[in-house]
Amino acid sequence: MTHKKVLVTGAMGQIGSELTGVLRRKYGRENVVATDIRKPEGVLAGSGPCDVLDVTDKTAVFTMLQKYGINTVYHMAAILSATGEKHPALCWNVNMNGSINIMDAAVELGLETVIIPSSIAAFGPETPRFNTPQETILRPRTMYGVTKVCGELLGDYYVKRFGVDIRGVRYPGIISSETLPGGGTTDYAVDIFYKAVEEGTYTCFVKEDTKLPMMYMPDCIKATIDLAEADKESLVHSCEYNLAALSFTAGELAAEIRKHVPGFEVTYEPDFRQAIADTWPATIDDSAARNEWGWQPDWNLENMTMDMLEKLRAKI
Secondary structure, three states: OOOOOEEEEOOOOHHHHHHHHHHHHHHOHHHEEEEEOOOOOOHHHHOOOEEEOOOOOHHHHHHHHHHOOOOEEEEOOOOOHHHHHHOHHHHHHHHHHHHHHHHHHHHHHOOOEEEOOEEHHHOOOOOOOOOEOOOOOOOOOOHHHHHHHHHHHHHHHHHHHHOOOEEOEEEOEEEOOOOOOOOOHHHHHHHHHHHHHHOOEEEEOOOOOOEEEEEEHHHHHHHHHHHHHOOHHHOOOOOOEEOOOEEEEHHHHHHHHHOOOOOOEEEEOOOHHHHHHOOOOOOEOOHHHHHHHOOOOOOOHHHHHHHHHHHHHHHO
8 A cells, every 4th residue: 555645625624624633643744734725823733744725726736736745635625605605606616626626636646535525515405304315306505515516526527537536425514622613504503512611602593493414523534534545446426425423403402502501591593594504404314324434423412512512611
């Protein structure tokens, strides 16, 4: 097996920042390059090589990959759902052209493995909301979702047309104690923990009965790396694996937090993000991921809530 030389795009983002740290511990700090549109700082900058990269600049992408002798890319750079609705043209440019540049690099530079995540945003109101199947209707109503569907289809095309190895999962909402969320519709599920610890009250931007698929960050990192390291021969779907861990309503999460923060008060004032959430699934069938590469989550609502509160109390 060749020596892993990894590049992470969007390394300052919610997932990228924690993924980079785990990859450095796994493959050696010098073998994992963290890149973002702005110079990575803090722990990232101190723990290994960092660089500035605009993924929409094809020349810059190719130059960066050659400069560091990269053979594996985790392409995490993206404009997320709520931000994408405010800036749709930017969302298209970053998410589509950035991904195409990485896929072209896989072809032209002979990269071994490329991970390009998708999202539950690829689904739409016509998609079955409960136990959403692996193969189903993809008619999203957000620009972010449109770019994710296009990315899945393009990834599959590159795999079949050029024989490159591109893989991806449809992330649910990701909950983390380390990095603040970056403009997604599921951000409430992170914000609520901070407000519980800091203020004891929270105003939620989705309705109390809004149920969405979620995942704790350690499971997200595990799934991403497990897929990247899975035997290629066992992968049937490649670019668009459904991924599930836990699904809960905003009210259920508030109730779970209240067990540890007595008197915690939540009010519900839905904004434009409610309309986005209403087009997404409530629960996901991820049997393809479980069968093809052995996916299995470690965290549930109870142990995640305890861990989040413990970490945030220590941090704040």
